[in-house]
Amino acid sequence: MPNKCPIFLFAFANDDGRSLRQLDEEQKALRKIFLQAEKEGACEVRILVAATEQDVAEAFQEYWGRVRIFHYGGHSDEKELFFRSNNKQSAEASSLADFLALQEGLELVF
Secondary structure (H helix, E strand, O other): OOOOOOEEEEEEEOOOOOOOOHHHHHHHHHHHHHHHHHHOOOOEEEEEOOOOHHHHHHHHHHOOOOEEEEEEEEOEOOOEEOOOOOOOOOEEHHHHHHHHHOOOOOOEEO
């Protein structure tokens, strides 16, 4: 029987040219914070490193209806979030917001 506990999805996209040095530490700290809850079966933590828009979309598809928390860590401005990609380097915040609004069960985005 497949596990149906909530997924906490963390996507990190660092830019080699403008590296956010604290991003690696943030990933480690989040893993540590949720480790006990994950061990107890209260949640599953999924961390996408060097995340692309496609990685995020695929994770939401794979865990449809189970993602409760989504966190993005990386560069952004008032209109865009900068994911890792070979051709398109940013995602419009409004498009991402529209995508997230369609996700069943999503309770917190930061």
